Amino acid sequence: MSRIHTPAASRMNTIARNPVMIALFMTLAIAGCASKKNLPNNANDLGLGANAATPGSQQDFTVNVGDRIFFDTDSSSIRADAQSTLARQAQWLAKYPNYQITVEGHADERGTREYNLALGARRAAATKDFLASQGVPGNRMRTISFGKEKPVAVCDDISCWSQNRRAVTVLGGAGM
């Protein structure tokens, strides 16, 4: 299946180092015109409102409980600090049983795209499993992974990447 074509291959390697000198002389009797269409450029901006935290509200959950946990590099283990956040989430969800949740898994930018989709899914699954162990019924939870495609922090150092390695518990459906 792997073809042997030494003459062409070695010729190509020679040419790659010593390009062929070539002269091109085309008379052009017609004026061509190229048109380049613009690509769309209207990104969505996501923003959170700044309402007071009514008990039982999204704001209450985000501010007073904590809607997200963080992970070590390339890991989906639930850290000790994350366990206490998830325990608070489970208590809050027990108190407000009408909410369905979506756990969003995310990865930092220091990985390849396809692997990070799977890593985000693995983090979301680990988070969901931990919430289940804290009494949140499985039928109230779904998961989604966004891989490395939705960072919250933009920079080029380790402290910042750590904020992007996260699982976010979203009340209702997945927020795009």
Next chain:
Amino acid sequence: MAADLKRSGLFAPIDKGAFIEKISNPDAAPRFEDWKIINAQALVTGRVTQEADGRLKAEFRLWDSFAGQQLTGQQFFTQPENWRRVAHIIADAIYEQITGEKGYFDTRIVYVAESGPKTARKRQLAIMDQDGANARAVTNNNDLVLTPRFSPNKQEITYMSFEGNQPRVYLLQLETGQREVVGNFPGMTFAPRFSPDGQRVIMSLQQEGNANIYTMDLRSRTTTRLTNTAAIDTSPSYSPDGSQVVFESDRGGKQQLYVMSANGGGQNRISFGDGSYSTPVWSPRGDLIAFTKQSGGKFSIGVMKPDGSGERILTTGFHNEGPTWAPNGRVLMFFRQNAGAGGPQLYSIDLTGYNEQLVSTQGFASDPAWSPLLE
């Protein structure tokens, strides 16, 4: 034509100011002595004229100045708006005559066009010629779309979309715009690629913490599971004869490359260097596998033989990812991201590691996938 040949890194066009002979009749043999003096090993002469019906007629002859003979000559008729394509086809003919290998200039790239800030990036599919010309959007909505790949034999792509918050693999007919979900899987499907005969899509299915590799036959609609581990098995790519699949897995701890037979048998690890390996893509010639390598905080593009030997790194930096092969297996394209708030851009590089070139796009761009040679 000159731009194509120059970008390949295999040709050095000579400035017109150095020409001694002013060609008046491109059909007549040139004065070879005049071209040898300026060290032109090859000479292309030709003309473009307009026919009575409005079509363009493009003719060219390729001459070997030192041997004093014509190597090839052809003529093409086309609508005026296709002038670029004819230039690419002529450049391919010159490339093939001189190098002995098929050209790749009359090809396209499908990619993810990115715009907006990094925390709210909009991603759309777009297609352009391999030199960056004629870019046009293929999708235009707010759904996140990733990893488009060309069918080997149809005007069709497979890609991943988050439409309806259901991340799944889709097929898209480029001429009609018709779309369909690939398969009915109970979870996220991602990392799709076509089989070399275009009859199957191979991809990953995510279930809880695991990703396993499946195929779907596009005619019978049957799905087949190829891997069954508690690991992340993804980024599958067929060998050009369809008998084997290379993929990445973290079953041993870190992401490494594995090769298996097309039915899932005989899964063997092939990457053993420092760091981790991902996004393997089998060369259309079959002799090499290109990959992304992470080591020492850097991301590199490299190649190795299908048995894992002969690893060579072509380029290294903060972040290089996702190689794709030109149809002649001679040139790779990939995307590069620098640290900070900017976005990714596309680059091409010769298999030797020489001649790295930016492929200019209007905005940011990632996930390039090279088309086969156009029909």
